Amino acid sequence: MTDQTFENINTALDAVENPMMNYNFKSPLLSSVDISIPVFEKRVGETSASAMIPTDGFVAYQIITVTKSKPKNSGFELNAYDDDEGQSCTLEKQWVVWRRYRNFELLRGHLEATYPYIIIPPLPEKSFSYGWQKVSSEKLSSDFLERRRVSLIRFLHHVAEHPVLSNDKTFLAFLQNENWMNTTKNMDAFGKASQTLRSLHASYRLKMPDRFFEETKCFADGNHSVISSLLHVRTKIAGREFGIHKLHANYGRVFREMSSFQNTASEEFQTVARYMDIYAAGIDTMLEEEENIIDKMKEYMTYMEAVRNVCCQQELIQFQYEQLESSIHSKESQRKQISTGDHTSSIFLLIGRSTMNQDNKLQALDRDIQQLETQMQLLIGENKSFKQKAQEDIKRFHQQKEHFLQEAMFGLAVHRIQTYRKNLALWLKLQECFSKIQ
Amino acid sequence: MEKSSENDRESGEYSQQEADRLSSSTFSRDSKRFIDPLSLNSGNERNSSEFQDVSPSEGSVITPDSSLMGSLSLGDDEFGLCTRDLIVRVDNPEKHSSTLDSYVTFRITTKTTRSDFDDCEYSVRRRYNDFIWLREKLEEEYPSSIIPPLPEKHSMQRFQRFNSEFLKTRMVGLNKFLNRVADHSLLSHSENLKVFLTFKVWEFAAQKKQNVGLMGRVSGTFHNLATTYLMKSRCEEFESLNEYTQKLSEKLGNLERIGQRIQREQLEYVNELHEFHPIFTLWSNSEHQLSGALDTIATAVEDCAEAQKRVTNAYDLEFAQPLHENILYTEAVKEALKATRCPQIEYELTLEDLQKRRQEREQLLTGPQGYSIGTLWGKTSEEIKTEKEQKLNRVIEELVRQVDENNHRHQKANSELQGEIESWQETKRQELKQLFVGMANRQVQYYEKCLGAWEATIPSIKNITTSHGSGDESPENPL
Numbered sequence: 001m002t003d004q005t006f007e008n009i010n011t012a013l014d015a016v017e018n019p020m021m022n023y024n025f026k027s028p029l030l031s032s033v034d035i036s037i038p039v040f041e042k043r044v045g046e047t048s049a050s051a052m053i054p055t056d057g058f059v060a061y062q063i064i065t066v067t068k069s070k071p072k073n074s075g076f077e078l079n080a081y082d083d084d085e086g087q088s089c090t091l092e093k094q095w096v097v098w099r100r101y102r103n104f105e106l107l108r109g110h111l112e113a114t115y116p117y118i119i120i121p122p123l124p125e126k127s128f129s130y131g132w133q134k135v136s137s138e139k140l141s142s143d144f145l146e147r148r149r150v151s152l153i154r155f156l157h158h159v160a161e162h163p164v165l166s167n168d169k170t171f172l173a174f175l176q177n178e179n180w181m182n183t184t185k186n187m188d189a190f191g192k193a194s195q196t197l198r199s200l201h202a203s204y205r206l207k208m209p210d211r212f213f214e215e216t217k218c219f220a221d222g223n224h225s226v227i228s229s230l231l232h233v234r235t236k237i238a239g240r241e242f243g244i245h246k247l248h249a250n251y252g253r254v255f256r257e258m259s260s261f262q263n264t265a266s267e268e269f270q271t272v273a274r275y276m277d278i279y280a281a282g283i284d285t286m287l288e289e290e291e292n293i294i295d296k297m298k299e300y301m302t303y304m305e306a307v308r309n310v311c312c313q314q315e316l317i318q319f320q321y322e323q324l325e326s327s328i329h330s331k332e333s334q335r336k337q338i339s340t341g342d343h344t345s346s347i348f349l350l351i352g353r354s355t356m357n358q359d360n361k362l363q364a365l366d367r368d369i370q371q372l373e374t375q376m377q378l379l380i381g382e383n384k385s386f387k388q389k390a391q392e393d394i395k396r397f398h399q400q401k402e403h404f405l406q407e408a409m410f411g412l413a414v415h416r417i418q419t420y421r422k423n424l425a426l427w428l429k430l431q432e433c434f435s436k437i438q
Numbered sequence: 439m440e441k442s443s444e445n446d447r448e449s450g451e452y453s454q455q456e457a458d459r460l461s462s463s464t465f466s467r468d469s470k471r472f473i474d475p476l477s478l479n480s481g482n483e484r485n486s487s488e489f490q491d492v493s494p495s496e497g498s499v500i501t502p503d504s505s506l507m508g509s510l511s512l513g514d515d516e517f518g519l520c521t522r523d524l525i526v527r528v529d530n531p532e533k534h535s536s537t538l539d540s541y542v543t544f545r546i547t548t549k550t551t552r553s554d555f556d557d558c559e560y561s562v563r564r565r566y567n568d569f570i571w572l573r574e575k576l577e578e579e580y581p582s583s584i585i586p587p588l589p590e591k592h593s594m595q596r597f598q599r600f601n602s603e604f605l606k607t608r609m610v611g612l613n614k615f616l617n618r619v620a621d622h623s624l625l626s627h628s629e630n631l632k633v634f635l636t637f638k639v640w641e642f643a644a645q646k647k648q649n650v651g652l653m654g655r656v657s658g659t660f661h662n663l664a665t666t667y668l669m670k671s672r673c674e675e676f677e678s679l680n681e682y683t684q685k686l687s688e689k690l691g692n693l694e695r696i697g698q699r700i701q702r703e704q705l706e707y708v709n710e711l712h713e714f715h716p717i718f719t720l721w722s723n724s725e726h727q728l729s730g731a732l733d734t735i736a737t738a739v740e741d742c743a744e745a746q747k748r749v750t751n752a753y754d755l756e757f758a759q760p761l762h763e764n765i766l767y768t769e770a771v772k773e774a775l776k777a778t779r780c781p782q783i784e785y786e787l788t789l790e791d792l793q794k795r796r797q798e799r800e801q802l803l804t805g806p807q808g809y810s811i812g813t814l815w816g817k818t819s820e821e822i823k824t825e826k827e828q829k830l831n832r833v834i835e836e837l838v839r840q841v842d843e844n845n846h847r848h849q850k851a852n853s854e855l856q857g858e859i860e861s862w863q864e865t866k867r868q869e870l871k872q873l874f875v876g877m878a879n880r881q882v883q884y885y886e887k888c889l890g891a892w893e894a895t896i897p898s899i900k901n902i903t904t905s906h907g908s909g910d911e912s913p914e915n916p917l
Contacts (some may be wrong), residue, residue, distance in 0.1 A: 007460045219724060226721045233714045240707040247703065250696045261682060264867065272874075402727050406902045409731055412740075413899060416892045424885035429880035437871045 029166035034066045037153045048306040060098045065175045067093045097175045110170050116313040117390035119397050121158035122302030124151030142283050206318050217311035224304040238287055245283035252276030265437045277429050286419050317383045324376045335365045442747050443637035524620045528613035531605045541565050548635045560636050575630035581777040584858045586618035587766035673770040680775055687768040693763050705748045711743035741891035745884045778855050781848035788844050792837040799830045820909045
């Protein structure tokens with residue numbers, strides 16, 4: 001993420017020095033602003049649509065968008081949608097809005113509906129859980145909210161650094177002002193999106209599936225299941241590690257008790273007890289920290305779903321195309337039958353249609369075929385542009401993901417190493433302690 | 439009786455270790471240095487052919503078992519093997535099925551240079567119950583000694599009586615028991631021990647039927663007395679020792695239970711890690727640029743699983759068993775403490791008695807003589823008084839002697855026990871220390887391995903060249 005920012009700024013700076021150079025005005029938003037969600041607040045909501053549900057609390061997240069300090073005359077413009085006053089952006093400008101999770105969902109739904117060829121970044125899940133702790137994580141516990149806050153920032157960043165998505169008017173409005181929902185007709189897009197999703201899961205039998213998208217879909221599905229089983233096993237492992245560490249606290253307790261009547265080693269036992277307690281307590285922070293990395297895995301897994309969606313969209317188009325094709329075929333064959341006066345179609349003779357009717361029929365068919373062919377042309381065009389844009393985005397995704405996963409793996413390895421180092425040091429001390437016993 | 443022989447290879451295996459144990463047994467009062475009974479010196483090679491034992495004719499003299507001697511000569515020289523004049527070994531479990539019941543017997547081999555033994559070598563077969571008999575007899579004979587503990591009667595894990603793992607553990611425990619007895623300066627001279635080691639089956643059975651002990655270690659009457667009697671001269675040291683052994687045994691029991699729970703969790707952990715690493719391998723198949731890194735992560739997880747396995751493998755032998763032994767030994771010490779109260783109680787009772795009699799005499803001399811049966815015989819009150827006085831004097835004399843004797847006895851018992859307790863304390867400390875140090879060592883090794891495994895993943899993760907092509911994008915290393 002960071003490198004892309006630098007890249008863009010460099011491009012911009014270059015442009016300043018070499019105004020002749022062509023540069024893309026539509027560079028991603030993230031290059032010119034910082035988006036953050038510094039706080040969240042619990043609020044009591046307005047009565048929801050259905051009167052049955054009483055006013056419930058919800059959480060609002062504060063989004064602050066600040067322009068990055070940049071040299072003057074950089075030529076950057078914050079994209080089209082300014083605030084209501086129509087002011088053009090000055091250098092240090094800040095927008096503060098409050099949004100709740102539901103708003104994010106709507107935004108995402110809009111993006112999904114508007115850009116079916118783009119892999120839309122995922123939102124955090126509706127509810128997290130620490131799988132191994134039997135603590136019932138209420139929806140609104142502060143740890144959970146913290147994790148969600150972090151994930152929402154990531155979502156906004158992903159959108160803001162996307163060359164296409166970051167220019168979306170609704171998105172910009174989302175960041176800036178209150179009536180963002182009016183900027184799009186796709187507001188019931190949330191409903192639409194889930195509908196299309198459902199239909200997407202039905203598989204189509206395509207006569208000529210596109211190889212690239214087939215492969216990508218396989219990739220997405222495979223990865224999704226791999227990561228989902230990874231997360232599942234990891235939860236078991238985390239629970240196990242938790243248990244093992246906590247059991248050692250019992251050792252601590254016993255050693256403490258022993259130190260009270262075992263005079264020769266009383267001090268050593270006390271120290272042992274202390275270390276055991278530290279060992280047992282350490283697992284809590286360790287697992288919490290690891291959760292952040294695991295969240296990245298979850299994000300990746302959800303990304304796979306988005307990838308799959310894109311592929312399915314393409315299939316939909318392809319399917320429609322093939323359907324059209326077959327309709328055209330059947331209509332054409334009908335036409336042939338009629339025009340060549342096929343005697344096997346004796347029905348007409350029986351009913352005693354006149355040639356007049358035949359002509360009408362032919363004309364109707366011709367019109368139909370014409371219509372269908374125009375449709376098909378449109379569809380072919382749509383397909384082509386869809387494929388092109390989608391392929392581009394998928395390639396971009398692959399590039400991004402490598403970096404993303406590298407970070408995640410690195411984070412995981414580093415974290416494990418740090419933890420093991422800590423534990424090793426602890427047990428070395430314990431070893432020393434035990435050897436000192438007379 | 440049918441016999442089904444156990445796996446001879448197993449007894450061959452066992453004896454390799456046991457031979458070493460024979461040469462480094464403990465709890466002899468003469469030993470200056472503690473030697474861990476579990477230390478496994480590199481043993482000598484053994485042929486299982488020695489144990490192609492088929493029909494041990496009871497009490498037969500076995501041909502000089504070269505392996506026995508051989509193993510001994512390889513043992514610790516500074517321990518002064520030549521001073522050991524009684525060497526025993528338990529091995530070769532065999533199952534016997536009869537119509538009524540089936541049980542396992544063990545072969546007991548004895549070699550001795552003692553003069554009070556008729557022969558220098560013996561081989562007999564005994565079963566677990568026979569060991570119980572021996573131990574009870576020893577308790578009776580030497581109430582103020584700590585009698586080594588026997589292995590558990592029932593396995594905690596509900597093993598079958600004939601399960602080979604269980605039998606092996608039992609055999610090892612019995613061997614240890616017998617060796618400790620044989621090395622004990624007092625216990626090894628017990629007549630009962632001699633009977634146990636030398637008598638043929640039918641002789642032994644007969645012996646067992648005789649003197650069915652009415653005198654348990656703490657016999658019935660004394661037992662009651664012991665619980666209700668408040669010792670006048672409350673021996674502080676005794677009290678605190680009692681309390682100490684009680685608490686110790688409790689805490690060691692706690693440690694045992696905790697250890698078991700941790701062991702169970704760790705075993706599951708290993709399994710789950712083995713579920714985990716194949717997933718990374720699978721994943722690496724579908725990601726091209728990342729497959730190297732993912733593979734190294736898979737290897738790291740696998741290595742961690744192996745490291746954990748090593749810990750769990752060592753648990754039983756190096757932690758659970760020694761700990762359990764110590765618990766049993768602490769129980770044995772408790773029993774010894776309880777038993778030592780008997781001489782003390784006896785002493786105090788007789789002392790009390792003496793005092794009562796003395797009081798009586800006082801009364802007699804000073805007080806008037808009331809009516810008594812003697813008047814029927816026409817004796818004068820004077821005569822009756824003198825008679826009584828004389829009787830009392832005799833009783834008092836007797837009592838004084840007894841008190842002296844009892845006092846002497848109980849002092850001796852106490853000091854003996856003191857000695858044994860001191861040596862037990864020392865050994866127990868060392869053993870427990872070893873146990874814990876071992877546990878810490880294993881954990882240290884485990885974490886070292888895990889650390890190494892994950893550190894190995896860093897280079898491949900850093901080397902991921904993204905399709906961007908810029909390899910200098912490797913993330914910052916906060917290490």
